[in-house]
Amino acid sequence: MGAPFLRRGAEVTKGNKRFDEEYDIVVIGAGIGGLTCAAYLAKNGKKVKVLEQHYAPGGCCTSFSRKGFRFDAGVLHLTGGKESGAFQRVLSALEMEGEIEFKEQFQRIVFPDLSLDSSRDVEYLPERLKEMFPHEAEGIARLFVTIGSIYEDIKKLPTLSPLLAEYKEKSFQELVDNYIGDTKLKALVTANWHLWHPMWRNSAIDYAAMLITEPLRGYYYPMGGIQAIPDAFVRVLKRYGGDIEFKTSVDKIILEEGKAVGIETRGGKRIWAEQVVSNAAARCTFFNLIG
Numbered sequence: 091m092g093a094p095f096l097r098r099g100a101e102v103t104k105g106n107k108r109f110d111e112e113y114d115i116v117v118i119g120a121g122i123g124g125l126t127c128a129a130y131l132a133k134n135g136k137k138v139k140v141l142e143q144h145y146a147p148g149g150c151c152t153s154f155s156r157k158g159f160r161f162d163a164g165v166l167h168l169t170g171g172k173e174s175g176a177f178q179r180v181l182s183a184l185e186m187e188g189e190i191e192f193k194e195q196f197q198r199i200v201f202p203d204l205s206l207d208s209s210r211d212v213e214y215l216p217e218r219l220k221e222m223f224p225h226e227a228e229g230i231a232r233l234f235v236t237i238g239s240i241y242e243d244i245k246k247l248p249t250l251s252p253l254l255a256e257y258k259e260k261s262f263q264e265l266v267d268n269y270i271g272d273t274k275l276k277a278l279v280t281a282n283w284h285l286w287h288p289m290w291r292n293s294a295i296d297y298a299a300m301l302i303t304e305p306l307r308g309y310y311y312p313m314g315g316i317q318a319i320p321d322a323f324v325r326v327l328k329r330y331g332g333d334i335e336f337k338t339s340v341d342k343i344i345l346e347e348g349k350a351v352g353i354e355t356r357g358g359k360r361i362w363a364e365q366v367v368s369n370a371a372a373r374c375t376f377f378n379l380i381g
């Protein structure tokens with residue numbers, strides 16, 4: 091049996107440990123992951139508090155202003171928006187479809203001597219690339235057959251097909267190199283994702299799948315900018331009774347007999363919770379907050 095509780099106002103004493111607040115669940119970080127988790131828990135009747143170190147919610151999915159211009163910090167668009175896919179399922183489960191208005195978005199990749207538009211037709215990209223690089227037509231056709239097969243095999247997971255087994259540890263660069271040689275063609279095939287990692291660091295399976303899902307589901311952008319997404323999650327979290335605090339960095343996850351029982355903020359506030367959810371990166375959670 092755990093140590094008895096003494097409560098004085100919001101303050102809680104457990105054994106000889108003093109806590110300033112008590113919640114069912116504390117969520118460290120108001121990224122899209124933390125906000126989604128917190129909103130689900132609050133909707134299901136849990137007393138939840140989210141603590142975010144930044145002044146705004148969203149993590150990689152935030153916007154900021156400089157000299158009168160508004161910039162999106164990371165996320166550019168959502169595949170599927172609220173039409174299809176995982177994000178649509180989250181919006182529906184939280185009954186928040188009306189909170190965000192999406193517009194379908196198209197992209198144009200512009201190089202000095204050529205450009206390539208995005209399309210909702212899955213066949214468009216390989217066909218257009220074959221027109222632009224006729225000397226690579228056969229390799230392009232074979233590359234996209236493999237990409238299509240990877241996409242189909244992913245649906246059969248956890249059964250690992252020979253194709254997925256072949257590429258599971260490989261980069262997208264290695265996949266592409268098996269089929270095509272033209273450097274400019276390779277740059278076009280991977281142009282969308284250079285902003286994250288060079289293609290030798292991108293997973294072959296992940297990016298092959300994205301080449302299919304993005305045209306199938308389309309790109310969507312929220313009206314008002316990317317910040318509209320986390321702002322909507324915060325409204326919904328509060329509607330379900332959840333709390334959120336900004337500019338509050340969590341320094342430590344408090345453990346008792348190997349179990350997380352709360353957190354301590356940089357300012358020294360201690361919050362007791364039945365469960366602690368960390369939306370911070372795994373390395374930060376295990377080496378800084380626990381270690």
Ligand SMILES: Cc1cc2nc3c(=O)[nH]c(=O)nc-3n(C[C@H](O)[C@H](O)[C@H](O)COP(=O)(O)OP(=O)(O)OC[C@H]3O[C@@H](n4cnc5c(N)ncnc54)[C@H](O)[C@@H]3O)c2cc1C
Pocket residue numbers: 118119120121122123124141142143144147148149150151163164165166167168169285286338339340341369370371374
């Ligand atoms: C440049 C870039 C572009 C991208 N473009 C797209 C895109 O177009 N479409 C798409 O779908 N995805 C895109 N992604 C991926 C997407 O941004 C991420 O998958 C997603 O935002 C991750 O959300 P998260 O909640 O897991 O983590 P994060 O967004 O990292 O959120 C973690 C949160 O925890 C907070 N935190 C961490 N430590 C503490 C602490 N100790 N105390 C308090 N708070 C803490 C952080 O401040 C942050 O707010 C992009 C990513 C990047 C980097």
